[in-house]
Amino acid sequence: MSDKAIVCRCEDVTLREIHNLIAAGTVDLEEIKQACRCGMGPCQGRNCLPLVAQEVARLTGKPASEVALPTFRPPTSPIKLGALGKGADHG
Amino acid sequence: MARGVDAVVIGGGVVGCSIAYHLAKQGLGKVVLLEKGYLASGATGRCGAGVRLQWGTRANCLLSRESVRMYEQLPELLDTPGDIEFKQNGYLLLAYTDKMVEQFRKNLTLQNSLNIPAYWVTPSEALSIVPHLNIQGLLGATFCPQDGHCNPFAVTKLYAQAARRLGVDIRTHCEVTDILTENGRIKAVRTNTGDIATPLVVNAAGGYAQTVGRMAGVELPIFPKRHEILVTEPVEPLLGPMVMSFYHNLYCQQSPHGSFIMGMGRECEPEGINHQASWQFLREMAATVTALLPRLAGLNVIRQWAGVYDMSPDRQPILGDSALIQGFFTAAGFSGHGFMIAPMVGRLMAELITGKPTSLPVDMFDAGRFQRNELFIEPSVV
Numbered sequence: 001m002s003d004k005a006i007v008c009r010c011e012d013v014t015l016r017e018i019h020n021l022i023a024a025g026t027v028d029l030e031e032i033k034q035a036c037r038c039g040m041g042p043c044q045g046r047n048c049l050p051l052v053a054q055e056v057a058r059l060t061g062k063p064a065s066e067v068a069l070p071t072f073r074p075p076t077s078p079i080k081l082g083a084l085g086k087g088a089d090h091g
Numbered sequence: 092m093a094r095g096v097d098a099v100v101i102g103g104g105v106v107g108c109s110i111a112y113h114l115a116k117q118g119l120g121k122v123v124l125l126e127k128g129y130l131a132s133g134a135t136g137r138c139g140a141g142v143r144l145q146w147g148t149r150a151n152c153l154l155s156r157e158s159v160r161m162y163e164q165l166p167e168l169l170d171t172p173g174d175i176e177f178k179q180n181g182y183l184l185l186a187y188t189d190k191m192v193e194q195f196r197k198n199l200t201l202q203n204s205l206n207i208p209a210y211w212v213t214p215s216e217a218l219s220i221v222p223h224l225n226i227q228g229l230l231g232a233t234f235c236p237q238d239g240h241c242n243p244f245a246v247t248k249l250y251a252q253a254a255r256r257l258g259v260d261i262r263t264h265c266e267v268t269d270i271l272t273e274n275g276r277i278k279a280v281r282t283n284t285g286d287i288a289t290p291l292v293v294n295a296a297g298g299y300a301q302t303v304g305r306m307a308g309v310e311l312p313i314f315p316k317r318h319e320i321l322v323t324e325p326v327e328p329l330l331g332p333m334v335m336s337f338y339h340n341l342y343c344q345q346s347p348h349g350s351f352i353m354g355m356g357r358e359c360e361p362e363g364i365n366h367q368a369s370w371q372f373l374r375e376m377a378a379t380v381t382a383l384l385p386r387l388a389g390l391n392v393i394r395q396w397a398g399v400y401d402m403s404p405d406r407q408p409i410l411g412d413s414a415l416i417q418g419f420f421t422a423a424g425f426s427g428h429g430f431m432i433a434p435m436v437g438r439l440m441a442e443l444i445t446g447k448p449t450s451l452p453v454d455m456f457d458a459g460r461f462q463r464n465e466l467f468i469e470p471s472v473v
Contacts, residue, residue, distance in 0.1 A: 030132065031129045031130075034129075034131065034136060034244045035248075037348075040394065041393070042324050042391065044393070044394070071396075073394040073395060073396050074368055074373075074394075074395055075394075075395070078324060078391035078393050079392055080390065080391055081377045081387050081389075081390050081391075082377075084374055084377035084378075085377035085379075085380075086378075
C-alpha cells in the first residue's frame with residue numbers, strides 16, 4: 001500500500017506519518033494520537049485507530065491483542081452545543 | 092542498586108521536562124526524569140492550553156511575562172526544531188460585578204507597571220474584539236494582546252528532546268514507589284524497575300505531588316481537583332482571543348487547529364484524582380457558553396475529558412526545597428496555571444538547585460509560607 005494512503009480521514013494523517021512515528025519508537029496509541037492527532041476527529045478514531053493498532057502490531061511484532069487502544073472519550077457521536085445547552089433545565 | 096545520578100526529576104509533564112532541561116543546561120551532571128505514564132499524560136496534556144500575562148499578583152505577572160518571552164522563541168532557545176503552535180490573539184477577561192471591575196482595575200495598574208500591555212475595554216469595545224459576544228450584563232473587560240495559546244504536547248516534546256540532547260535520561264512508564272532518605276538527606280528513588288541512588292529529587296508530580304512528598308516524609312498542602320474540558324469540531328476562524336469569565340467560571344478559545352477548547356471550574360468539585368468526564372459538565376458548559384457566545388450553538392462537541400489541577404491553599408505553586416529533608420525540591424501546586432509558566436519555572440528551579448542567583452524572586456513560593464501564614468492569594472483564576 002502507498003505510504004501516501006490516508007489512515008485518519010478526519011485529521012488527514014497518512015500511513016507514512018504513522019510509519020515514521022512507529023520507527024521513532026512511538027508505539028503507544030495514546031502517544032501516536034498526541035503526536036499526529038490521529039483519532040482526534042469527529043469519528044473518534046473509529047476508522048483509523050484499529051488500522052493504526054494493526055500497523056503497530058505488525059511492525060513491532062506484538063500480538064494485536066496487546067496493543068492497547070486509547071481511552072475512549074465521550075460523546076459517542078458529535079452533538080451540537082445548542083442541543084446540549086437546551087437540555088440544561090430538565091435535569 | 093544502579094550507579095548513582097546527580098538528580099532525579101519525578102514527573103514527565105511540561106514542568107518536569109522544563110526543569111530537567113534547565114538542570115542539564117546548568118551543567119548539573121547526570122539527570123534522570125521518571126514518568127509513570129507517557130510524557131504529558133497528566134495535567135499538561137489535559138490542560139486548556141492558554142497562556143496569559145493578565146494576573147493579579149506581581150510574582151505571577153513576572154513569571155508569565157518572562158515565560159511568554161520564552162514561548163515566543165522556544166525552538167530557537169532550546170536549539171531544537173519544532174512548532175509549538177504559539178499564537179498571540181489575546182485574552183478578553185470579562186467583568187460582571189463592581190467588585191470584579193475594581194479588582195481588574197487594580198490588576199491593570201500592577202500589570203502596566205510591569206510593562207504588560209493590558210488595557211480596559213468598554214462593552215462595545217469588547218464587541219469589536221469578539222463580534223459575537225453577548226454583552227448583556229457586561230460592565231467591561233480587560234484585554235492583553237500578548238496572551239494566547241500554545242500546544243502543550245508540542246512544548247513538552249520540545250523540552251524533552253532538548254533535555255535528551257543534553258544527556259538527560261527520560262524514562263517513561265517508570266513509576267516511583269518510594270523515596271529513601273538517611274539522616275535527613277535524600278538517598279535514593281525506588282521505582283518499579285529498580286532503585287536509583289541520588290542526593291537530589293525534584294517533585295514535579297502535579298496532582299500526585301502530595302503522594303510523592305509523603306514518600307520522602309515531606310507533607311505538602313497540594314490537593315488534586317478535577318477540571319473538565321470539551322472540544323468541538325474544527326471550523327473556520329471565528330474567535331481570535333481567549334474569552335474568560337470569572338463570573339461564569341469559564342474559559343473558551345479557538346485553537347489554531349480550528350477547534351474550540353473550553354472548560355469550567357466547579358466550586359463543589361471534591362478533592363481527589365478523578366479523570367472521569369461527566370455528563371453534568373457537558374450540559375452546564377454547553378448552556379453557559381452558548382448564552383455567552385450564541386454562535387457556538389451550531390458547533391458539534393466531539394470530545395470531552397478531565398484532568399486534575401494540583402491545588403495549593405493560595406492557588407500559587409510551591410517552588411523550592413524542604414526544611415526537613417535535604418535534597419528534596421518541589422515544583423507543584425500550580426492550581427491550573429502551570430503550563431503557561433513552565434518555561435520560567437524550569438529555569439528558576441535549576442538556578443535554585445544549583446545555588447545560582449535566581450533570575451526572578453522566588454522566596455514567596457517557598458513551602459514554609461503556609462506555616463508562617465504568609466499566603467499570597469492569586470485573585471484571578473478559573
